Amino acid sequence: MVCARGERFLARDALCRLAVLEGASLVVGTDGFIKAIGPADEIQKMFCEDSFDERIDCSGKCILPGLVDAHTHPVWAGERVHEFAMKLAGATYMDIHQAGGGINFTVERTRQASEEELFCSFQERLQCMMRAGTTLVECKSGYGLNLETELKMLRVIERARRQLPIGISATYCGAHSVPKGKTASEAADEIISSHLPKLKELARSGEIHVDNIDVFCEKGVFDLDSTRRILQSGKEMGLQINFHGDELHPMKAAELGAELGAQAISHLEEASDEGITAMATAQCSAVLLPTTAYMLRLKQPRARKMLEEGVIVALGSDFNPNAYCFSMPVVMHLACVNMRLSMPEALAAATINAAYALGRSHTHGSLEVGKQGDLIIINASRWEHLIYQFGGHHELIEYVVAKGKVIYKK
Numbered sequence: 001m002v003c004a005r006g007e008r009f010l011a012r013d014a015l016c017r018l019a020v021l022e023g024a025s026l027v028v029g030t031d032g033f034i035k036a037i038g039p040a041d042e043i044q045k046m047f048c049e050d051s052f053d054e055r056i057d058c059s060g061k062c063i064l065p066g067l068v069d070a071h072t073h074p075v076w077a078g079e080r081v082h083e084f085a086m087k088l089a090g091a092t093y094m095d096i097h098q099a100g101g102g103i104n105f106t107v108e109r110t111r112q113a114s115e116e117e118l119f120c121s122f123q124e125r126l127q128c129m130m131r132a133g134t135t136l137v138e139c140k141s142g143y144g145l146n147l148e149t150e151l152k153m154l155r156v157i158e159r160a161r162r163q164l165p166i167g168i169s170a171t172y173c174g175a176h177s178v179p180k181g182k183t184a185s186e187a188a189d190e191i192i193s194s195h196l197p198k199l200k201e202l203a204r205s206g207e208i209h210v211d212n213i214d215v216f217c218e219k220g221v222f223d224l225d226s227t228r229r230i231l232q233s234g235k236e237m238g239l240q241i242n243f244h245g246d247e248l249h250p251m252k253a254a255e256l257g258a259e260l261g262a263q264a265i266s267h268l269e270e271a272s273d274e275g276i277t278a279m280a281t282a283q284c285s286a287v288l289l290p291t292t293a294y295m296l297r298l299k300q301p302r303a304r305k306m307l308e309e310g311v312i313v314a315l316g317s318d319f320n321p322n323a324y325c326f327s328m329p330v331v332m333h334l335a336c337v338n339m340r341l342s343m344p345e346a347l348a349a350a351t352i353n354a355a356y357a358l359g360r361s362h363t364h365g366s367l368e369v370g371k372q373g374d375l376i377i378i379n380a381s382r383w384e385h386l387i388y389q390f391g392g393h394h395e396l397i398e399y400v401v402a403k404g405k406v407i408y409k410k
Contacts, residue, residue, distance in 0.1 A: 009285070009312045009356040010348040018344050020383070026063060027052075028373030032403030037367060054406065056399060062383040064347070065366050066135025066374030066402060067328040068354035070287045071266045071316025073173075074125045075118055075153045076143045078109025080321040084295075093296050093322070094220060094248065103143065103177040106321050110143040110153070118156045123164065125319070128326040130166050132393055133386075135374035135402045136355065136364050137166060138242070138316065140214055142173030145187075147195050150174045151202070158208045165407040167374070169358040171212040171242060172199060175222055175230050188226040192233045200237050211359070212242040212263070217256070219249040224256060231260055240264075240359050242287075246271040248298070258282035264357035266316065268301045269293060276302070280310040285357035288349070289318040290334035291325045303339035314353040315346065329386050329393040336387060343387050373404035 010018075025043035027036040030053075036043055083096055083105075096102045110118070129137055139160075141153035154170065161168040174195050178187045202208045213234030217227040231241045240263040245253025247267035254275025257265040264285040271279075271286075279286060288301050306313050315335055317325050325331065332346040341349065355365030363372050377399040378386055385396060400408035 008361045009283075009353050011280075011307070011312050011353075012310045015307075015345055015348055018348065024063075026367065026375070028401070028404035030404070032373050032405070034367065034369050034371055034373050037369060056377065058377055060379075060381055061398065062378050062380055062385075063367070064133075064376050064378065064383055064386065065351040066364070066376055066400065067133040067350050068314075068358070068360075068365055069129065069134045069137040069317050069319070069328055069331075069350075070264065070285075070314045070354040070357040071138055071140075071289055071318050072129075073140050073142060073318070073320035074129075074137075075122045075139065075141065075156050076106050076110050076321060077113035077118060077121065078106050078321070080105060083322070087296070097177075098220070102322065104180070106143045107145055107149075107177070111146070111149045115152050115156060118153065119159055122156055122160060125326065126160060126164055126166050129317075129319075129328075130400055130402075131397070131408050132327040132329060133376040133397050133400055134326075134328055135167060135376075135400065135407075136169070136358070136360065138169045138171055138212070138358055140171040140173040140176075142176030142214070145174065145177060145179045147174075147198060150195065151198070151208075154199075154202075154208045154210065161209065165402045165405060167360075167364065167372075167402065169211045169360065170209060171214050172196075172210050172234070172239070173214040173216075175215040175227075177216060178221060184222050184226040188222070188229050191230055196233055196237060211240055213239040214243045216244045217251050217253045218244065218247060219251065224251060224253070227253070228256060228260070231256075231262070235260065242266070242357065246275065247292075254279050254284075258284050263359055264314065266318075267292065268306075269298050271301065273305075276306055276309050276311060279306075283312060285312040285314050285353060287314045287316050287354070287357050288335065288339060289316050289323070290331055290338055291323040292318045294334055294338065295323045300339050303335070303341055307341075307345065312353050312356055313341075313345070313349050314357040315349040316354065316357075327391075327393060329389075329396075330391060332387045333390045343384050346387055347383070373401060375401045377401075 144150040258278035352365035
């Protein structure tokens, strides 16, 4: 069993506090929260007169916290497998974007899709994530760019949040791209004057629940000023700031996020030294996305520099039509090989720190009494096999448990 003890996040020396408990037992109550963790004989004495809905023999196996995916774009229609061939032939992300592909291609297909079609494909994707050990996932809108379709996507996310056992943190990402015919400033004006007030109205009525606000702060997309205005407006209505920054060009997004009190910033391949220091001081999480750097052949974000400076490093799959990966074990492996994280650092980044990036580390991300009973059981005597066996998680993961209920059994 691997757990973090009493921490909201793990950084610097605290990354050494991952505890491995051998011969231990764990009890989750009917309310879905962890009631006890400790040596098996002590737990058996404490609960000898209790009955349980299910007992799982984990002899020779490992229990780990449920994995947390801190960055995904999982609601969309229209695959982009043809663009993968273009990338292999040398086209860059912005080449494809400026030619009408990329986000624009998916926006057109998503606008045409019905809400039911979007929900069915979204549900299948979430089930794939659950089978790979994810029990909490951040889910963005952002393939609508107009109010009607953005709300359609958020309704789909809300339906999944209510009906499916996986935990969901919902993000409004209407500033994922600048709509055709508009400038960044005009798009920002529309979001602030139209989209955000409607979100606030629907949230008050209980129709949707949104946790985070996101902007793609990038050269040729939303500049720093437009990004600031949108994020500040979202923060004023109670949304956590969690946005794309410093991915393809140095934009000083890391500095902006630290200044605004952002919960997290994603990508950060081009973050400056000053931005990294500012994020560490502000306790702003860096959500690193190994699949994106791998797929787009970008330089890797400076994960070691961030760790040395004390930044709270988290991981996400960035699942989207451009980076088609459901698996956080694969993400952890790539983070270790390409970003030079150690295996304990990668595990912390995919559990407690990813939960912190979503504002959920007080309830998720580690195995501790009082936290939600989200866990995975792997058929290996050492937990490191989950990262070491590249692509082998389907054979390793025997159980996935969320809120104390088995949601996947091999």
